[in-house]
Amino acid sequence: AQTVTQSQPEMSVQEAETVTLSCTYDTSESDYYLFWYKQPPSRQMILVIRQEAYKQQNATENRFSVNFQKAAKSFSLKISDSQLGDAAMYFCAYRSALSARQLTFGSGTQLTVLP
Amino acid sequence: DGGITQSPKYLFRKEGQNVTLSCEQNLNHDAMYWYRQDPGQGLRLIYYSQIVNDFQKGDIAEGYSVSREKKESFPLTVTSAQKNPTAFYLCASSIVGTASNQPQHFGDGTRLSIL
Numbered sequence: 347a348q349t350v351t352q353s354q355p356e357m358s359v360q361e362a363e364t365v366t367l368s369c370t371y372d373t374s375e376s377d378y379y380l381f382w383y384k385q386p387p388s389r390q391m392i393l394v395i396r397q398e399a400y401k402q403q404n405a406t407e408n409r410f411s412v413n414f415q416k417a418a419k420s421f422s423l424k425i426s427d428s429q430l431g432d433a434a435m436y437f438c439a440y441r442s443a444l445s446a447r448q449l450t451f452g453s454g455t456q457l458t459v460l461p
Numbered sequence: 462d463g464g465i466t467q468s469p470k471y472l473f474r475k476e477g478q479n480v481t482l483s484c485e486q487n488l489n490h491d492a493m494y495w496y497r498q499d500p501g502q503g504l505r506l507i508y509y510s511q512i513v514n515d516f517q518k519g520d521i522a523e524g525y526s527v528s529r530e531k532k533e534s535f536p537l538t539v540t541s542a543q544k545n546p547t548a549f550y551l552c553a554s555s556i557v558g559t560a561s562n563q564p565q566h567f568g569d570g571t572r573l574s575i576l
Contacts (some may be wrong), residue, residue, distance in 0.1 A: 355501070381564055389549060391504075391567035437503055448494060449462060449565060451503030 347359045348440050359428045360460050361387075366413075367423045367455045369438030370392035377443035380414070380421045385454075386434040394436070397421065425457075433459045464488065466548050467568035474539065474546060481509075482537045482571045484552035490501045492557045493535035494565065497521060498549040510535055511557050539573060547574050 349372045359365035371380070382394040397405045397414050404412050409429075413422045425432055435456050439449040465486045474480045486493065492511045496504035506519030510529040524543025529535055535554075539546045549572050553565040 350503075389551075389570045391551065391553075393564040396564060423527070448506045448509060449504070451505075453503045 348375075348378075350438055350440050350444070350450050350452040352436075352438055352455050354455045355453070356456045356458070357385045358458040358460055359425070361430060361433075362429055363428055364424060364426045365428055365457065367425075367438075367457065369423070369452055371419050371421065371438070371440050371450075373395045373419070373440065373442075375442055375444065377393065379441045379443065380412075381439040381449065382421075382423045383418045383437045384412070384413070384432075384441060385437065386431075386433050391437075394424065428459050429457050430461065433457055465528075465552055465554055465566055467550075467571050469571060470569070472573045474573060477541045477576050479538055479540050480573070482539070482550055482552075482573070484535045484537065484568060486533055486535075486552075486554045486566075486568075487514070488554055488566060490554035490556055491532070492505055492555045493529070494553040494555075495519075495525070495527065495535070495537045496551045496553065498551060505550060507537065537557075549573075559575035 351370045378399045380397045384392045384394050395405050395407045395410050409426045411424045435454045437454045438452040441449050468483045494509045495507040498504050505521050507525050508527040510516035526538045551570045552568040555565040556563045
């Protein structure tokens with residue numbers, strides 16, 4: 347079974363600075379997808395960014411980018427020019443390409459943005 | 462607008478009572494999912510369904526039941542056998558098949574508490 351580990355329960359960043367959230371995963375599969383979701387205080391789950399394992403190029407979405415290291419099974423999220431609205435719980439998630447069964451989530455990182 | 466609607470937003474259960482959480486989607490997605498979220502933890506899969514009239518247990522199905530009589534609806538019943546039902550429940554839907562890089566779309570959640 348796949349597992350996803352987020353080793354930083356809490357992180358903080360100064361407004362306009364850059365922060366990196368860590369995520370590692372364990373799988374024996376070679377084809378899969380990785381996601382970062384954001385959960386603000388409203389509790390709604392919002393997709394931030396996705397990465398296909400077969401792509402070597404790291405995904406980027408505006409101020410959000412990932413550092414995908416397939417051999418190391420690492421998938422970190424970098425937030426540049428942090429804004430107050432970025433404050434939220436961030437979840438890393440894994441999805442097998444062989445099954446639409448589910449997402450496997452990490453335990454989350456609570457990000458605080460300091461003004 | 463397309464999306465997922467969960468109701469009610471807050472729900473209270475008495476001891477020995479079954480309660481049903483509603484989830485409706487108009488995204489024309491084949492797959493639907495129910496997750497449970499406890500404080501400080503990620504999401505755990507309760508049940509999922511990839512097609513009408515078919516569903517599978519997730520990681521924590523004991524004490525829960527579901528039905529999938531219509532493509533757009535996937536209600537979750539929390540039975541009296543679930544001894545610790547207090548949690549935040551999230552419903553999600555997604556495309557299945559080869560497009561498994563497509564993210565799951567989430568509803569706004571239902572918070573269930575014991576009276």
